[in-house]
Amino acid sequence: MxxxxxxxxxxxxxxxxxxxxxxxxxxxxxAIADAGLKRSEIDGVLCGYSTVSPHIMxxxxxxxxxxxxxxxxHAVQVGGATGLAMTMxxxxxxxxxxxxxxxxxxxxxxxxxxxxxxxxxxxxxVGHPDYEVTLGxxxxxxxxxxxxxxxxxxxVTQEDLAEFAVLMRAHALTHPGAQFYEPITVADxxxxxxxxxxxxxxxxxxxxxxxxxFVVSRERTGATGIRVRGCAQAHTHQHVTAAPALSELGAEIxxxxxxxxxxxxxxxxxYAAVYDSFTITLAMLLEDLGLAGRxxxxxRVRAGHFGRDGAMPLNTHGGLLSYGHCGVGGAMAHLVETxxxxxxxxxxxxxxxxxxxxxxxxxxxxxSHVSMFLERVx
Amino acid sequence: MTGKLxxxxxxxxxxxxxxxxxxxxxxxxxxxxxxACGAPDPTEKRASGTATVYATSLVCRAAxxxxxxxxxxxxxxxxxxxxxxxxxxxxxxxxxxxxxIVSYRPFAGKLIPYFEKAK
Numbered sequence: 001m002x003x004x005x006x007x008x009x010x011x012x013x014x015x016x017x018x019x020x021x022x023x024x025x026x027x028x029x030x031a032i033a034d035a036g037l038k039r040s041e042i043d044g045v046l047c048g049y050s051t052v053s054p055h056i057m058x059x060x061x062x063x064x065x066x067x068x069x070x071x072x073x074h075a076v077q078v079g080g081a082t083g084l085a086m087t088m089x090x091x092x093x094x095x096x097x098x099x100x101x102x103x104x105x106x107x108x109x110x111x112x113x114x115x116x117x118x119x120x121x122x123x124x125x126v127g128h129p130d131y132e133v134t135l136g137x138x139x140x141x142x143x144x145x146x147x148x149x150x151x152x153x154x155x156v157t158q159e160d161l162a163e164f165a166v167l168m169r170a171h172a173l174t175h176p177g178a179q180f181y182e183p184i185t186v187a188d189x190x191x192x193x194x195x196x197x198x199x200x201x202x203x204x205x206x207x208x209x210x211x212x213x214f215v216v217s218r219e220r221t222g223a224t225g226i227r228v229r230g231c232a233q234a235h236t237h238q239h240v241t242a243a244p245a246l247s248e249l250g251a252e253i254x255x256x257x258x259x260x261x262x263x264x265x266x267x268x269x270x271y272a273a274v275y276d277s278f279t280i281t282l283a284m285l286l287e288d289l290g291l292a293g294r295x296x297x298x299x300r301v302r303a304g305h306f307g308r309d310g311a312m313p314l315n316t317h318g319g320l321l322s323y324g325h326c327g328v329g330g331a332m333a334h335l336v337e338t339x340x341x342x343x344x345x346x347x348x349x350x351x352x353x354x355x356x357x358x359x360x361x362x363x364x365x366x367x368s369h370v371s372m373f374l375e376r377v378x
Numbered sequence: 379m380t381g382k383l384x385x386x387x388x389x390x391x392x393x394x395x396x397x398x399x400x401x402x403x404x405x406x407x408x409x410x411x412x413x414a415c416g417a418p419d420p421t422e423k424r425a426s427g428t429a430t431v432y433a434t435s436l437v438c439r440a441a442x443x444x445x446x447x448x449x450x451x452x453x454x455x456x457x458x459x460x461x462x463x464x465x466x467x468x469x470x471x472x473x474x475x476x477x478x479i480v481s482y483r484p485f486a487g488k489l490i491p492y493f494e495k496a497k
Contacts, residue, residue, distance in 0.1 A: 120441035130387045136445035141453045144435030152474045194438040241465050
């Protein structure tokens with residue numbers, strides 16, 4: 001058994017002068033306080049990576065900087081799926097008795113610590129060095145390829161994809177920590193600068209500074225327990241050239257295994273936190289996870305299904321698309337928001353019922369997947 | 379990259395794939411073994427250069443000065459007649475399902491495969 005006992009999140013956007021370690025420390029401090037623990041009680045540390053400050057031993061660099069001496073610590077690297085992969089590992093570690101309180105932390109000054117070109121170039125290296133990167137693709141191009149095929153097979157349009165950007169922006173407007181605070185329309189998305197067609201600027205998440213952290217514990221530390229009910233991974237490929245058919249991608253595999261591990265059905269889910277690096281990512285994952293029928297996710301957005309007051313509130317903080325994306329911390333914000341919703345601390349963003357949540361992360365080009373069900377116990 | 383036949387990744391006007399003598403699997407990323415069954419030494423073969431377009435993305439925002447000089451350029455995934463999938467460049471007007479044939483063009487200091495509609 002394991003519980004998410006505390007969460008911490010900085011605002012996303014510009015944190016001029018803050019290093020990756022500063023942002024990780026700030027989020028860690030918040031998460032430990034939220035769990036009602038002292039930092040000396042943290043006996044495990046899992047952290048992600050920083051493209052701005054790469055290090056072969058980031059977890060111990062962080063532990064020393066933060067001032068703790070854990071009995072278990074290392075970094076984890078699964079691209080955008082890192083946050084949930086760390087949570088899954090922390091769950092198994094505390095469940096197995098290896099540690100009592102594992103701090104999971106990610107943070108990076110990706111926006112102000114390097115040029116936007118340097119970020120885009122660093123991320124393009126997830127491509128094959130000989131057979132892909134030579135051709136000058138970018139991360140948006142990898143997803144642009146997937147988008148073109150998905151639109152072709154399922155009749156999805158660019159206007160459909162734009163709906164997801166508009167929804168995430170509408171949610172971000174209700175969160176003071178979000179990077180963006182100007183409302184946008186489908187027409188704005190359609191008119192935004194082409195990046196890698198069919199993806200335009202507003203179909204893409206931004207580059208941000210920020211940090212996020214949580215504590216995963218063997219026992220709950222507060223009255224309300226947010227329990228990891230079950231989780232699973234799937235890794236079908238690394239490079240988009242080697243990706244399987246759209247109907248055989250890892251999200252479907254991971255969520256099927258997570259459902260089996262937890263005994264939870266999609267019809268039990270009341271809140272969804274789904275990776276949204278691009279509008280196409282969110283559209284595809286919602287359909288792969290079974291939160292919408294094939295080609296029907298956009299219609300559900302238009303009908304208000306994924307809004308705060310809808311049947312399946314989704315990424316109520318604004319997601320990567322509008323809260324922001326600082327690397328590993330980016331998708332960790334989805335879990336922080338889920339925790340706030342489940343513990344009824346989301347203020348004006350609070351949904352009616354977030355008793356059972358489905359979280360899903362994706363790394364690479366739909367390469368690595370982690371699905372997780374969280375459940376509230378009182 | 380240890381094979382004998384030079385391909386475009388090594389400056390030659392050719393697409394080279396590997397074929398497993400044991401299980402018949404074909405693969406595009408070269409290795410010293412078959413990724414499907416593990417058998418050693420797959421045979422290298424030169425592809426015909428004919429293919430069908432699987433996906434396209436027109437890159438309008440590049441990340442390096444060398445690639446920026448070429449925008450917009452169309453990144454494509456094509457399914458080769460021999461049964462493997464590869465990434466390349468393509469004519470800007472290509473659509474999914476188009477039958478295409480390869481030629482080679484310079485891009486950011488290297489020679490790369492470029493697909494156009496087959497006549």
